[in-house]
Amino acid sequence: MYINITFADTQIMELRLFNSLGKSKEVFRSKNGNVVTVYCCGPTVYDYAHIGNLRTFLFEDILTRYLEYKGYEIKFVMNITDVDDKTISSSRKYNTTLKDYTEKFTNEFFKDLKSLNIKEASLYPRATEYIQDIENHIIKLQNEGYCYESEGSYYFSINKFAGYGRLSGLEINESKNKTRLNEDEYTKDNAQDFALWKSWDSEDGDVYWEGKLGKGRPGWHIECSVMSTKILGNEIDIHAGGVDLIFPHHENEIAQTEAVTKKQFVKYWIHAEHLIVEGKKMSKSEGNFFTLRDLLDKGYDANHIRFLLIASHYRSQLNFTFDGIKQAKENIDRIQESYSKVKSLETETGCNRVLSEITKGSIDSFEDAMDDDLDMPVALASIFRFVRDLNKYLDDNEVLEENKSEVLDYFKKINSILGVLSNETIRLDDEVMQLIKERDEAREKKDWKKSDKIRDELSKRGYVVEDTEKGTRIKRNQE
Ligand SMILES: [Zn+2]
Structure with a gap:
C-alpha cells in the first residue's frame, strides 16, 4: 500500500478549462474560494430556441453541474434579451405589446429547459428591468470619454479602449473602416463603433424609454455588461456562450465593462462550437x-x-x-x-x-x-x-x-x-403526475373503465403503468 498519494491526487482533482482569452487550457481557480460566479448570455426571446441554441445551453448546464460536482457553490445568471430589433419588429408584426410577446417566448424557453432537464440558473434577469442601470453605465462611459452622442444615439468609441480585440484577436483596421464609413455609417466616428443607446425611430413604435439619454432604447451588448456586473460584481469567474458571440458581442462586453470598472471583467471565457444538421x-x-x-x-x-x-x-x-x-x-x-x-x-x-x-x-x-x-x-x-x-x-x-x-x-x-437516467431522477411532468393520481382514485372507486382510459393516455405519452402490491409503478416505455 502506497500512502504518499497526495501529489497525484491534487493533480487529478484540478479542473482545466479552455479559456478563449489566451486560447489555452487553464487550471480553473475561482476568485472567491468556494463560490463561482457564472454568467451566460441567454436567449433573445423573439422566437422558439433552435437546437443550436439549445446545444449551448446544454453545454452550460454540463459546465455548471460539473462545477457543483467539484463542490463549488454556483451563482449562475442567464439574461433574457427582451428588447432588441428582432423582438420589437416581431411584436409589431403580430400586433401585440413587446411585453406580452416576449413573455410568451420566455415561458417557452423555460419549458424547453425543463424538458431537457437543464438545471435552473440562480437568476434570469430581463434587460427591460435594468434600463436605469444601463443609462447610468452609459453616462459613466461618456464621462470617461469612451462614448459619444450622435443624432440622439450613443456609441462606444473602440479606438479609446486600448484592449479592444484582445478576446477575438481581431485588429481594428483603420483604412477599411474609413471606406465603410464613407459608404453608409455616417453617424459613427468609426464603422466598428457600436451603439450603446439607440435613439427612437418610427420602427420602434411604442417601445422607448425617455430618461437621462433621451427617447430611445438600449443596444444589445450593453445589457449583458450591466446585468452581469450589477448582479455578480465587477469581476466574474466564468462567462460562457456560443462561439458566434466572441465577436462582436463579448469583445464589446469587455470594452464597455472594463472601461468603467478598470478591472478584469471575466477570468475565463468559455465558448461552445456550432451545431450543424446532417452535415x-x-x-x-x-x-x-x-x-x-x-x-x-x-x-x-x-x-x-x-x-x-x-x-x-x-x-x-x-x-x-x-x-x-x-x-x-x-x-x-x-x-x-x-x-x-x-x-x-x-x-x-x-x-x-x-x-x-x-x-x-x-x-x-x-x-x-x-x-x-x-x-x-x-x-x-x-x-x-x-x-x-x-x-x-x-x-x-x-x-x-x-x-x-x-x-x-x-x-x-x-x-x-x-441527467438522463430515470428512477431516482424519474422526471414526470405535472400533467402525468395528475393522470396517475386520477387513475389511482378511479381504481379505488373500482371505476375500471376510467382507469383503463387513463392508462391508455399514459401509454400514448410513453409511459407504462404497472400495478404492484406496493402501489402504482410507472416507467418509460422502452419503444
Ligand atoms: Zn451577452
Missing part, C-alpha cells in the same frame, strides 16, 4: 432548421435529444442527425439497463474486491475526463467500459452488498452530470 448548416431555407418542439412533435424524446446534444465535446462542431437520436436512445438504454438491474438486485453480504477497484477506477476515469476541459466523449467511453465490465459481474452474480452501494453511488455521480 449542413442549419437554416430555414434548407428545411433543416429545428426547434425542440419540432422534434418532440415528430415523436422524439427530450431525454434522447439531451444526450445527443451533450455527447460531443463542446469545442467540436456537433453534427446533429436523426440517426444520432436513435443511437442516443440506445446508449442511454445500455447505461439504464445496468443501473436498473443493480438497483433491484437482491445482494449477498460482502464485497468483490476486483469489482470494487474497477468501480473506483471508473469514477476516477470519469472525473479525469471531465477535469480535462469537460471532455465528454472520453467520459462517456469510460462509462461504457464500466457498464460492460459491470454486466459480466451481474451475469456471474458477483455483485455483492458493498459493491451494490458503490455501483449505485457511481451511477448517481455520473447522472448528476448526464
Whole structure:
C-alpha cells in the first residue's frame, strides 16, 4: 500500500478549462474560494430556441453541474434579451405589446429547459428591468470619454479602449473602416463603433424609454455588461456562450465593462462550437432548421435529444442527425439497463474486491475526463467500459452488498452530470403526475373503465403503468 498519494491526487482533482482569452487550457481557480460566479448570455426571446441554441445551453448546464460536482457553490445568471430589433419588429408584426410577446417566448424557453432537464440558473434577469442601470453605465462611459452622442444615439468609441480585440484577436483596421464609413455609417466616428443607446425611430413604435439619454432604447451588448456586473460584481469567474458571440458581442462586453470598472471583467471565457444538421448548416431555407418542439412533435424524446446534444465535446462542431437520436436512445438504454438491474438486485453480504477497484477506477476515469476541459466523449467511453465490465459481474452474480452501494453511488455521480437516467431522477411532468393520481382514485372507486382510459393516455405519452402490491409503478416505455 502506497500512502504518499497526495501529489497525484491534487493533480487529478484540478479542473482545466479552455479559456478563449489566451486560447489555452487553464487550471480553473475561482476568485472567491468556494463560490463561482457564472454568467451566460441567454436567449433573445423573439422566437422558439433552435437546437443550436439549445446545444449551448446544454453545454452550460454540463459546465455548471460539473462545477457543483467539484463542490463549488454556483451563482449562475442567464439574461433574457427582451428588447432588441428582432423582438420589437416581431411584436409589431403580430400586433401585440413587446411585453406580452416576449413573455410568451420566455415561458417557452423555460419549458424547453425543463424538458431537457437543464438545471435552473440562480437568476434570469430581463434587460427591460435594468434600463436605469444601463443609462447610468452609459453616462459613466461618456464621462470617461469612451462614448459619444450622435443624432440622439450613443456609441462606444473602440479606438479609446486600448484592449479592444484582445478576446477575438481581431485588429481594428483603420483604412477599411474609413471606406465603410464613407459608404453608409455616417453617424459613427468609426464603422466598428457600436451603439450603446439607440435613439427612437418610427420602427420602434411604442417601445422607448425617455430618461437621462433621451427617447430611445438600449443596444444589445450593453445589457449583458450591466446585468452581469450589477448582479455578480465587477469581476466574474466564468462567462460562457456560443462561439458566434466572441465577436462582436463579448469583445464589446469587455470594452464597455472594463472601461468603467478598470478591472478584469471575466477570468475565463468559455465558448461552445456550432451545431450543424446532417452535415449542413442549419437554416430555414434548407428545411433543416429545428426547434425542440419540432422534434418532440415528430415523436422524439427530450431525454434522447439531451444526450445527443451533450455527447460531443463542446469545442467540436456537433453534427446533429436523426440517426444520432436513435443511437442516443440506445446508449442511454445500455447505461439504464445496468443501473436498473443493480438497483433491484437482491445482494449477498460482502464485497468483490476486483469489482470494487474497477468501480473506483471508473469514477476516477470519469472525473479525469471531465477535469480535462469537460471532455465528454472520453467520459462517456469510460462509462461504457464500466457498464460492460459491470454486466459480466451481474451475469456471474458477483455483485455483492458493498459493491451494490458503490455501483449505485457511481451511477448517481455520473447522472448528476448526464441527467438522463430515470428512477431516482424519474422526471414526470405535472400533467402525468395528475393522470396517475386520477387513475389511482378511479381504481379505488373500482371505476375500471376510467382507469383503463387513463392508462391508455399514459401509454400514448410513453409511459407504462404497472400495478404492484406496493402501489402504482410507472416507467418509460422502452419503444
Ligand atoms: Zn451577452
